[in-house]
Amino acid sequence: MKNGFDNDKYLRIQSEHIKERISKFGNKLYLEFGGKLFDDYHASRVLPGFEPDSKLKMLTQLKDEAEIVIVISATDIEKNKIRADIGITYDEDVLRLRDAFMQRGFLANSVVITHFNGQPRAKEYRERLERMGISVYYLYLIEGYPANVDLIASEEGFGKNDYIETTRPLVVITAPGPGSGKMATCLSQLYQENRRGTKAGYAKFETFPIWSIPLKHPVNIAYEAATADLNDINMIDPFHLEAYGKTAVNYNRDIEIFPVLNALFEGIYGENPYKSPTDMGVNMAGFCIADDEACCHASKDEIIRRYYTALSGFAEGKSSESEVNKIALLLKQAKITTDFRRTTVAAKQRRDKEGVPAAAMELNDGTIITAKTSELLGPCAALLLNSLKHLAGIGHEVKLISQKMIEPIQHTKVSMLHGKNPRLHTDEVLVTLSILSLLDDNCRRALDCLPLLDGCQAHTTVMVSEVDRKIFKKLGVGLTSEPVRKG
Secondary structure, three states: OOOEEEEEEHHHEEEEEEEEHHHHOOOOEEEEEOOOOOOOOHHHOOOOOOOHHHHHHHOOHHHHHOOOOEEEHHHHHOOEEEEEOOOHHHHHHHHHHHHHHHHOOOOOEEEEEEEEOOOHHHHHHHHHHHEEEEEEEEEEOOOOOOOOHHHHHHOOOOOHHOOOOOOOOOOEEEEEOOOOOOOHHHHHHHHHHHOOOOOOOOEEEEOOOOOOOOOOOOHHHHHHEEEEHOOOOEEHHHHHHHHOOOEEEEEEEHHHHHHHHHHHHHHHOOOOOOHHHHHHEOOOHHEEOOOOOHHHHHHHHHHHHHHHHHHHHOOOOOOHHHHHHHHHHHHOOOOHHHOHHHHHHHHHHHEEEEEOOOOEEEHHHHHHHHEEEEOOOOHHHHHHHHHHHHOOOOOOOOOOOOOEEEEEEEHHHHOOOOOOOOEEEEHHHHHHHHHOOOOOOHHHHHHHHHHHOHHHHHHHOOOOOOOHHHHHHOOOOEEEEEEEEOO
16 A cells, blocks of 8 residues: 555654643643554554554653553443453553553553442452552542533532642543543643642644544545444534634534533633634644545545445444444545445455355555355455465465365364354464475465565455454454355
8 A cells, every 4th residue: 555644754743743732831731642542553544654553652752751641431440341442341451551651661650530439340440450559540420511510610520539640741641442531531630730720731632533634535534434333523613713714624522512611621720722622632644644645545445444344233233224324425425435445346246256255355566366265265264375375476276275184174163163164264274374384385485475464455245254354353454344144
């Protein structure tokens, strides 16, 4: 994929912009950090050239001035909420995030439990963290939040919360996921700091939507597709337009909450330093797009990928029909169909030709590889072998794994383990290749090409197993599937 984003420029100007914001607020800034810090793969897909850990690298440049505060909701602790992308609970992810920050030299020894109302598991969690030497603070439920401004900005509101002890000019507020209470934590601290005579500031760092590019730019449409389950809607910021006469893009939740934030700022400081939700942001990503065409193409691919993910989720009962319909509307706004994605077309053509489920992969040089389901291999396994053979320069007629090798595996799967599908999955293919690579040079060469699949795109004409989805994800392959169950 052609790079369209200047990552080095981003690291430089983003950190400079945050430093400027710190200096405007008496050398104390609470920065609400939205999105993922370590693994922002959505950004790297729609802004090719954006490195998944770019935001963390940017923060590393401010490491000596920054400290990290991790926020978790007591409600999420009670519900044992799981972060779907990595499959661990939010309370465990807090510890994972803290370890990751500390390994990179950050000061990260504070955890805030928000929405606290005496929940037993939240109390147990606090005790557990304190035994580990971690400072833990409570933010209590406030009746009528966020609309009851008079109560919120009072001793019975924010004044009731624990004061978070911080020592650095930049305090980064992050969390395992949305709805954790990051903004409430920042605002509570502003109230508490002001009560102690410190005029601290607040800013928000979210990459999307990108405020400085058009509302219907494919990058911004792709953000709407990514948050279709939350029903986020990109909008022109009316407060920014009124204040400055300039168009800026924001999203509905920030625009809807701004009058409340404005009242809260006035309640704390007597005035609001920001005239619009866009003013609160410190996102400079839009100024680092180096090739708009490349980013547009990648974003259109991402919208289609999100559409197929929603379709498959709906077929499995994991997504709603409204989510599917919303992304279908976004496809129209982007003026594309699923045929824009080359692998979608190639997989369907192979299926129609062979009369069986098929798959296709677009390699990083643009080459399209296809495969079909057979008695021995599922579509993903066959596609993986065909792609590796091409990359290794091995003739298509060469069988890396002979039928004699596959049949005993199938016998074990069906006769011994009572499985219903005898065909090999991608994990079984890779294990078999690994064993054969000790004796077969072709198998070794094929395995050596696995890293070249990172960033490739693939499509199957049927829904595939969880194991195949996970293997392709680990390899860095963007996989989509038709919402069709295997016959």
